[in-house]
Amino acid sequence: MVAFLRGCRKHCAVCNQGHLFTRWFTFKQRCPQCDLRFERIEGHWTGDLGINTIVSFGTLLIALIVGFLLSWPDPPGITLFIVAISIAGFVPLVFFPFSKTIWLAIDLIFRPLEPGEVARGYGPQRGESAERPVT
Ligand SMILES: [Zn+2]
16 A cells, blocks of 8 residues: 555655656656666556556546536536547646556555565565574
């Protein structure tokens, strides 16, 4: 849950580092603090595309339902059309970086860090046992 909340804030899900984007649409290759490679496997970014699509269509659906309910029985077709087009064009662009970091968090929740995937102190390292030996 902590990782997901970090993703919602456009922060690294592992170390909570911000400033992961050089521009709105340009994601850094690695986290500047924990050194996590953001594209963990090939095809990694199809998930954020799915999240962005779900949020965009969800926003569009809610806006249309609210618009119809508030203006019933005489909904303004042109106004609702303009609102729908605006949402369809605007929300995916605004939500783009959030979809990246949220997807990264979800991926880390379902596929935890492999040894050596992050810098020492942020996760398991190669050659180290996940469990401490009993003494
Ligand atoms: Zn990090």
